[in-house]
Amino acid sequence: MSRNHLVPGAVVALTIGLALAGCATDKPGATDETTSSAYVPAPPSSTVKRPAPGPSMAQATGRLGAAALQLNKRLEPLGLNQKVAVAITPVGVPAAPIVIGDAAPQVAWSTIKVPLAIAAERKKGAMMPQTVAAISASDNDAAQALWNSLGTNEEAAAAVTRVLREAGDTKSVVPSTQKRPPYTIFGQTSWSAASAARFTAGMACLPDSARVRQLMGRVDANQQWGATTMKTPVEVKGGWGPGVSGGYVVRQNALITHRDGSQTAVAMVTFGPGTTMESGTAALNHVGAWLSAQSKNLPRGYC
Structure with a gap:
């Protein structure tokens, strides 16, 4: 286990591992759980500029x-054959994300x-209605x-990439061709933790993201891990x-929404030859617990 620690401008490698059996894929038809819950739009973010209350x-x-x-x-008890990366950035503050761990882009799924x-x-x-499920x-x-509603594969890829921008x-590009059959075209987007954190922070301030954000605040049990272990409201x-x-x-x-209404965006990812669905969610649960313990140290801001 590496005992290196993060210093300004550096990236730290965190390696863990498990050899548990059992996997679930994110391919077409892999998830058959659906919901038709009524939707109540989230209120738009405040346009009032306030100073960041955190560090x-x-x-x-x-x-x-x-x-x-x-x-x-x-993460030590989990072993040595799995990598973890965490990217953290405040909402509404133009700053490069703080990245801990292996920053290599991974499949977005x-x-x-x-x-x-x-x-x-x-x-x-x-x-x-498909957005809910x-x-x-x-x-x-x-x-x-x-x-499919976005047009051709090329038109769909361009539309989703525009939302990212x-x-x-500023870096990620959604593909327009199937990279890896039988998986979806969009699911194979290469997305680094840093870019995903940037998007999540910016998404919070998009006026037409309220419906999606509201749904992110009440995901089903198959996504109840990682940051959902925190006691503060999370989407x-x-x-x-x-x-x-x-x-x-x-x-x-x-x-993450803090008590004063300020927000922090986080992207976490774990991967490696020893990673399973079970070891992956276990690792991200540890990240969620760590984020909760470090809440006062998280950079935060407002739209």
């Missing part, structure tokens, strides 16, 4: 870097359903219907599926 980015980087040793300790749903409802100009239950058939992700979207180089990728984007 500065420099302070947060130092404090969280030192605290990364605590996260290493939480179902986390990309958030910008997909925003793009689809934006084009429709109205609420789409795609976000709350991570249903793949519903997400595919949202993708508007929310602050999340998880994703999971086989890694390109073996093992599993399990990831989650989360928007």
Whole structure:
């Protein structure tokens, strides 16, 4: 286990591992749980500019870097064949995310359903029933219907990529061709934790993200891990599926709302040849507990 700690401008490798059996894929038809719960739109974010109530980015980087040793300790019992990355950034503050762990981009899987749903409802100009199942239950058939509603594969990819750009992700590109049959085109987007955190922070301030965010605040049991273990209100979207180089990728984007209404965006991902769905969610539960313990040190801001 590496005992390195984060210093400003550095990235720390956290490696863990498990050899548990049992996996669930994020391919078409893999999730058959659906919901038709009534939807109540979330209120729009405040347009009043307020000073960030938490530590500065420099302070947060130092404090969280030192605290990364605590996260290493939480992950040690899980083993040595699994990597973890966490990216943290405040809402409404133009700053590079604080990244702890292996920053290599990984397959987005179902986390990309958030910008997909925003793009689809934006084009429709109205609420789409498929959004409920795609976000709350991570249903793949519903997400595919949202993708199809955007036109050709090229048009759909461009529309979802535009949402990424508007929310602050300047690097990621949604593919327009199927990279890995039989999985969905959009699910194979290459998405780094840093870019996912940037998007999540910016998404909080998009005026047409309220419906999707409200659904992220009440996801089904298949996504109740990671940041959902925190005691503060969170909005999340998880994703999971086989890694390109073996093992599993399990990831989650989360928007944390603090007591004063300020917000922090987090993207967490675990992957590696020894990763399973069970070991992945266990690792991200440790990250959620660590975020809760470090709440006062998290950078935060307002739209």
